[in-house]
Amino acid sequence: xxxxxxxxxxxxxxxxxxxxxxxxxxxxxxxxxxxxxxxxxxxxxxxxxxxxxxxxxxxxxxxxxxxxxxxxxxxxxxxxxxxxxxxxxxxxxxxxxxxxxxxxxxxxxxxxxxxxxxxxxxxxxxxxxxxxxxxxxxxxxxxxxxxxxxxxxxxxxxxxxxxxxxxxxxxxxx
Numbered sequence: 582x583x584x585x586x587x588x589x590x591x592x593x594x595x596x597x598x599x600x601x602x603x604x605x606x607x608x609x610x611x612x613x614x615x616x617x618x619x620x621x622x623x624x625x626x627x628x629x630x631x632x633x634x635x636x637x638x639x640x641x642x643x644x645x646x647x648x649x650x651x652x653x654x655x656x657x658x659x660x661x662x663x664x665x666x667x668x669x670x671x672x673x674x675x676x677x678x679x680x681x682x683x684x685x686x687x688x689x690x691x692x693x694x695x696x697x698x699x700x701x702x703x704x705x706x707x708x709x710x711x712x713x714x715x716x717x718x719x720x721x722x723x724x725x726x727x728x729x730x731x732x733x734x735x736x737x738x739x740x741x742x743x744x745x746x747x748x749x750x751x752x753x754x755x
Contacts, residue, residue, distance in 0.1 A: 583684035584715035587613040589725040593732035594622045601626040602710050603653025605727035610689050611665045658752045668755040675751035693750040694743040
């Protein structure tokens with residue numbers, strides 16, 4: 582049964598009713614990797630609301646990491662993780678084998694789940710990101726979810742279906 586040895590649940594933070602799952606996930610992951618309370622999701626969200634300038638040769642290039650107080654982009658998560666010295670990448674088309682490999686290598690996988698097409702009477706799109714903590718062949722995937730008020734690991738029974746909706750988008754540490 583692959584599981585992270587990192588103390589993700591120890592550093593769980595609740596995002597409350599905000600759209601800050603990305604910044605809170607970053608705070609959880611960085612704190613767990615350092616095994617100390619360094620970041621708080623609200624502060625990470627405020628920082629990520631502002632574009633960051635990256636230099637490409639002699640010219641500055643703005644990196645828009647998230648829509649202020651709303652959606653966080655996967656490249657924005659990678660950019661913010663790198664600010665704290667965490668090597669990371671994002672990509673479409675990841676597989677469950679990629680998730681299992683990350684767990685076995687003690688790397689943090691942060692799949693982006695959600696729905697693009699909702700029933701005809703509800704047109705709201707949604708996406709959510711949360712760090713994967715373990716996989717159990719009998720029960721499925723468990724996460725340390727910033728959308729959950731209490732700390733701990735939370736089983737996601739519909740994970741594979743809602744992960745496929747966003748093209749199996751994955752942010753992961755390297």
